[in-house]
Every structure is written in C-alpha cells, then in structure tokens.
Amino acid sequence: MLLLAIESSCDETAAAVLADGVDLLSSVVDSQIQVHSPYGGIVPELASRRHIETIYPVVNEALKKAGISLKQLDAIAVTQGPGLVGSLLIGMSFAKALAYVRNIPCIGVDHMAGHLLSIFLGQDHPSFPYIALAASGGHSSIYLVNDPVSYELLGQTRDDAAGEAFDKVAKLLGLGYPGGPIIAETASKGDPEAVSFPRAWLEPESFDFSFSGVKTAVVNYVNQAIQKEKKLHIPDICASFQEAISDVLVEKTLTAAKSTNVSQIVLAGGVAANQRLRALMKSRGKEEKLSVFLPPTQYCTDNAAMIAVAGYHLYQNTEQWPKTIDMDVYSRSQIHF
Numbered sequence: 001m002l003l004l005a006i007e008s009s010c011d012e013t014a015a016a017v018l019a020d021g022v023d024l025l026s027s028v029v030d031s032q033i034q035v036h037s038p039y040g041g042i043v044p045e046l047a048s049r050r051h052i053e054t055i056y057p058v059v060n061e062a063l064k065k066a067g068i069s070l071k072q073l074d075a076i077a078v079t080q081g082p083g084l085v086g087s088l089l090i091g092m093s094f095a096k097a098l099a100y101v102r103n104i105p106c107i108g109v110d111h112m113a114g115h116l117l118s119i120f121l122g123q124d125h126p127s128f129p130y131i132a133l134a135a136s137g138g139h140s141s142i143y144l145v146n147d148p149v150s151y152e153l154l155g156q157t158r159d160d161a162a163g164e165a166f167d168k169v170a171k172l173l174g175l176g177y178p179g180g181p182i183i184a185e186t187a188s189k190g191d192p193e194a195v196s197f198p199r200a201w202l203e204p205e206s207f208d209f210s211f212s213g214v215k216t217a218v219v220n221y222v223n224q225a226i227q228k229e230k231k232l233h234i235p236d237i238c239a240s241f242q243e244a245i246s247d248v249l250v251e252k253t254l255t256a257a258k259s260t261n262v263s264q265i266v267l268a269g270g271v272a273a274n275q276r277l278r279a280l281m282k283s284r285g286k287e288e289k290l291s292v293f294l295p296p297t298q299y300c301t302d303n304a305a306m307i308a309v310a311g312y313h314l315y316q317n318t319e320q321w322p323k324t325i326d327m328d329v330y331s332r333s334q335i336h337f
C-alpha cells in the first residue's frame with residue numbers, strides 16, 4: 001500500500017511516501033525559516049505564498065526520491081488542522097486535486113495525531129498504550145495514546161506553548177528566530193542553576209501547563225539587570241530558562257504516566273528535539289522505572305512522514321477518516337477529547 005502525505009500547516013512545506021505503513025521511502029521538508037526570520041516570527045500571508053511556490057516541487061521530489069509515479073499511489077493523507085488556515089488550504093487543495101484525478105482516497109489527518117505517532121518513524125517503538133508529551137510551537141499537551149487512532153487529552157497549556165515560550169524569550173534576548181534551537185545552542189555554554197526561574201506546577205492533580213510566568217520572569221530579570229547596569233550573561237539565562245521549562249514538562253509527564261498506570265512515555269513535537277529535555281526525560285524516566293522513547297530529531301519538528309503514519313492508520317480504520325472531497329481545514333486540533 002503506497003501512501004503520499006502532505007503537510008503545510010505552518011512554515012514547512014513537506015511531503016513523504018510511506019509503503020505499507022512502516023517503510024518510509026522519502027521525506028522532503030522545505031523550511032521557510034529564511035522567509036520569516038527578518039520579521040522575528042511567522043507572517044501568515046508570506047507562509048501561504050511560499051507554500052504555493054513550493055508544494056509542487058516538494059511533492060514531485062518526494063515521489064522521485066521514493067522512485068514511484070502518481071499512478072502507483074493508493075491514497076493521499078493531508079494535514080487538515082490545526083494550523084494557519086491559509087497554509088493548510090494549499091496542502092489540502094493540492095491533495096484533493098491529486099486524489100480526485102487519481103480517484104483514490106484523500107485522508108484528512110490531525111497534525112497532533114501525526115506528532116503523537118512520529119515515534120514509529122524511529123527504530124525503538126513503544127507498544128500501546130503510552131503517554132505522549134507533544135510540545136511544539138502551538139501546543140504543549142499530554143495525551144494518553146490508547147491505539148493508533150484514539151487519544152485522550154490529559155492536560156494542555158493554559159497560555160503559551162513551550163515552543164512559543166522559547167521563541168518569545170529568544171526574541172527578547174535578541175537571539176533570532178526560531179528560538180528553540182538558538183536557545184538550546186546558547187544554553188550549552190551556560191549554567192542551568194545560575195538563575196532560579198519559576199516553575200508553574202498549578203494544582204497538584206493538574207496535567208495542564210503554564211509558561212507565560214517563566215517568560216515574564218525572564219523579561220523582569222533582564223529589565224532589572226539593565227536598570228542596575230549589571231552585565232547580562234546570556235548563556236546562563238538561556239540554560240536556566242531551558243531548565244525551568246524542561247523540569248515542568250518532564251515532571252508532569254512522569255506524574256501523568258504514574259497516575260494512569262502506563263509505563264511508557266513518548267516525546268513528540270518540535271521542542272522534543274531539545275537535547276536537555278531529551279536527556280532529562282531519559283534520566284528521570286529511568287529513576288521512576290518508566291520506559292522513555294524518543295523519536296529521531298528530524299521527525300520531532302514538522303514533517304510529512306508523521307502525517308503519513310497517522311494517515312495510514314486512519315486508512316486502515318476506514319470509518320474514521322473524512323473521505324469526502326468537500327472536507328474543510330480547521331485551525332484548532334480536533335483530537336482534544
């Protein structure tokens with residue numbers, strides 16, 4: 001079974017070809033970082049325009065790398081949401097047109113489901129059920145993943161997502177965009193215990209997150225240092241901020257696993273590419289006798305391979321995918337139940 005997947009929810013145009021749900025034949029990602037970095041964040045209109053320019057070459061390259069023709073495809077999976085509506089529409093329209101011409105199913109996939117299943121693109125897989133922490137630029141959520149098509153939302157952010165906090169703090173410190181990788185790089189030269197930034201644990205039984213407080217604490221720390229004419233040590237600030245975020249993400253995920261009696265934990269989403277978060281989750285998981293599974297970093301950030309995996313499972317459960325040509329995109333995740 002040959003499946004083409006298309007992802008265009010935010011600032012990456014991506015396509016991938018997956019054979020029989022397990023064999024990844026190609027995965028192509030065109031990043032728009034250079035388009036948006038002069039503005040310090042994503043400009044939705046520019047994102048849509050760039051998707052229009054790149055969607056055809058990206059899909060073509062994915063098919064070429066996989067060594068297959070359009071005629072051989074059995075189905076197309078496409079990100080339906082959440083994301084920027086203008087961006088989603090480019091991938092969706094392209095996928096629908098191809099599926100219509102070839103008379104094959106067009107499967108709408110929730111982007112978050114893709115992140116939750118990205119672990120199957122690596123060598124080391126969990127069995128079901130598992131607890132997944134999905135931390136990206138738009139989401140910071142903990143899910144109980146019961147099987148490839150059913151997910152229970154246990155907690156989510158009440159304000160900023162973890163990746164959003166990384167991006168905003170990087171902007172404040174004048175480090176550039178996107179903030180996550182730059183903060184991680186700068187943090188590697190700093191002391192994580194230099195500044196004690198706050199951790200928002202919220203109510204003891206809550207698996208929700210809140211990252212706006214730590215972001216404001218960094219703003220206040222910087223402003224006070226400037227007022228007192230104290231020299232700022234940027235690597236120390238980055239390392240301490242990264243530690244505060246990682247600490248909360250890890251401890252809440254471990255508690256969610258223990259309270260649901262699930263012994264396996266999976267990391268997902270762009271922030272899961274963070275080496276400190278990965279190391280802390282591994283070591284704390286070991287201490288708590290929980291197995292921690294980490295996807296390869298190229299499948300943490302947005303890609304179409306993960307959409308292909310989620311699309312394949314929906315295809316196997318034909319009841320569950322909106323197969324009509326009139327399906328629409330959506331801006332907020334639909335798997336929050």
Ligand code: KG4
Pocket residue numbers: 010135136137138139162163164166167178179180181184269270271272273274275300301302
């Ligand atoms: O999953 P993703 O590629 O896109 C969304 O669905 O949002 O995640 C992008 C987010 C950005 O906020 C970026 O700063 C963050 O993931 N990110 C990181 C790292 N790499 C990407 N955050 C921390 N450390 C990293 N190494």
Ligand code: ZN
Pocket residue numbers: 111115136137269270301302
């Ligand atoms: Zn994402």
